[in-house]
Amino acid sequence: MSLLNASNLNKSFGTDVIFSGISFEIQENDRVGLVGINGSGKTTLFKLLTGEMLPDAGDISKSNSTVLGYMEQHVCRDLERSAYSEVLTVFASLLQLEEELNGINLQLQTKPKNIDELIEKQALLNDRFVAFGGLTCRSKARAALLGLGFDDEQMGMPIGVLSGGQKGKLQLAKMLLSGANLLLLDEPTNHLDIASVEWLEDFLRTYSGSFIVISHDRYFLDKITNRTFEMENHRLTLYKGNYSAYLSQKDENNLAIQRKFDNTQKEIKRIEGIVAQQRQWNRERNIKTAESKLKMIDRLENTLQKPDEKLDSIHFDFGINQRGGNDVMTTDKLALSFGNKKLFQNVDMEIHRGERIFLIGPNG
Ligand SMILES: Nc1ncnc2c1ncn2[C@@H]1O[C@H](COP(=O)(O)OP(=O)(O)OP(=O)(O)O)[C@@H](O)[C@H]1O
Numbered sequence: 001m002s003l004l005n006a007s008n009l010n011k012s013f014g015t016d017v018i019f020s021g022i023s024f025e026i027q028e029n030d031r032v033g034l035v036g037i038n039g040s041g042k043t044t045l046f047k048l049l050t051g052e053m054l055p056d057a058g059d060i061s062k063s064n065s066t067v068l069g070y071m072e073q074h075v076c077r078d079l080e081r082s083a084y085s086e087v088l089t090v091f092a093s094l095l096q097l098e099e100e101l102n103g104i105n106l107q108l109q110t111k112p113k114n115i116d117e118l119i120e121k122q123a124l125l126n127d128r129f130v131a132f133g134g135l136t137c138r139s140k141a142r143a144a145l146l147g148l149g150f151d152d153e154q155m156g157m158p159i160g161v162l163s164g165g166q167k168g169k170l171q172l173a174k175m176l177l178s179g180a181n182l183l184l185l186d187e188p189t190n191h192l193d194i195a196s197v198e199w200l201e202d203f204l205r206t207y208s209g210s211f212i213v214i215s216h217d218r219y220f221l222d223k224i225t226n227r228t229f230e231m232e233n234h235r236l237t238l239y240k241g242n243y244s245a246y247l248s249q250k251d252e253n254n255l256a257i258q259r260k261f262d263n264t265q266k267e268i269k270r271i272e273g274i275v276a277q278q279r280q281w282n283r284e285r286n287i288k289t290a291e292s293k294l295k296m297i298d299r300l301e302n303t304l305q306k307p308d309e310k311l312d313s314i315h316f317d318f319g320i321n322q323r324g325g326n327d328v329m330t331t332d333k334l335a336l337s338f339g340n341k342k343l344f345q346n347v348d349m350e351i352h353r354g355e356r357i358f359l360i361g362p363n364g
């Protein structure tokens with residue numbers, strides 16, 4: 001049973017065709033890497049799958065059991081809310097039930113006339129609350145955040161002051177708690193520190209549902225995917241296997257297309273030679289032969305599939321007129337705090353000409 005089926009999707013923005021004729025199926029246990037250059041339409045495809053945007057043509061269908069979870073590429077919503085309450089929004093319907101229950105409890109304390117009716121309603125709502133995990137939702141939210149490296153203080157911080165990586169983790173936590181069985185992850189490793197990327201790799205490797213992940217990180221993709229979809233020249237091509245497997249299939253395909261192209265071109269040259277010869281003889285019979293050979297050339301040219309041209313890469317050259325000094329920057333006992341929160345102190349650095357420095361550290 002397939003979880004999701006997309007057929008013949010087309011999408012343009014104004015006169016810009018982003019993609020056309022895209023079809024694929026996602027089965028249980030599919031772990032798909034979606035790759036393609038910047039601006040090729042990967043995020044747009046996700047937005048069609050989630051229903052945030054409509055395709056210009058084509059259909060998307062999901063099975064009844066499919067629950068989508070979406071981790072977006074760029075998000076900033078309510079920046080005042082705390083990290084913990086943001087994660088709790090996943091359980092909004094449960095929290096609303098809880099509020100209703102509290103309301104009924106208050107009413108019951110006043111010994112109203114319709115007490116039997118209220119008690120019956122209370123029992124009904126309470127059953128639903130328990131059945132959908134109302135008793136455990138808060139501890140689940142907290143456990144997910146702890147697992148992603150948030151301590152209690154950080155859980156209480158407003159989203160607005162969180163680092164990029166912490167915001168990413170918050171989104172991950174929400175998606176994982178939503179009970180989804182088909183995850184759409186748009187560059188999930190962006191901004192994550194090394195420990196969290198490893199955590200995510202482990203999580204996805206053992207995840208029992210399916211996912212499509214957009215990433216430009218081939219090492220990450222190689223570890224977690226078993227299919228690869230490539231968005232290129234407005235089309236989506238489906239490959240078996242992870243990123244490395246995709247690369248070698250693509251090389252083979254390109255080689256086969258190139259060989260066929262070269263052979264057809266040779267054949268066209270050969271027939272053109274015959275045409276020239278026949279024309280020289282210039283009898284009626286020869287002219288007829290030349291015409292039929294020309295038709296043959298037309299037919300061959302129509303079947304000719306050009307190998308994809310290599311995309312132009314950009315070259316920069318920052319020529320230097322005057323050589324700089326050897327000491328580029330020096331810092332002397334730098335310190336920074338936000339309120340009582342000390343970020344760092346006694347930072348002494350000397351940066352010399354030509355050094356290339358890797359600055360690492362956990363998120364936040
Ligand atoms: N709402 C929109 N209106 C007009 N153009 C858009 C809109 N959304 C995206 N585009 C354009 O569509 C193209 C595809 O964008 P998309 O965000 O899907 O690319 P992407 O493959 O996800 O790229 P990246 O790897 O940089 O994230 C881009 O040229 C983009 O500028």
Ligand SMILES: [Mg+2]
Nearest residue numbers: 042043044073
């Ligand atoms: Mg994108």
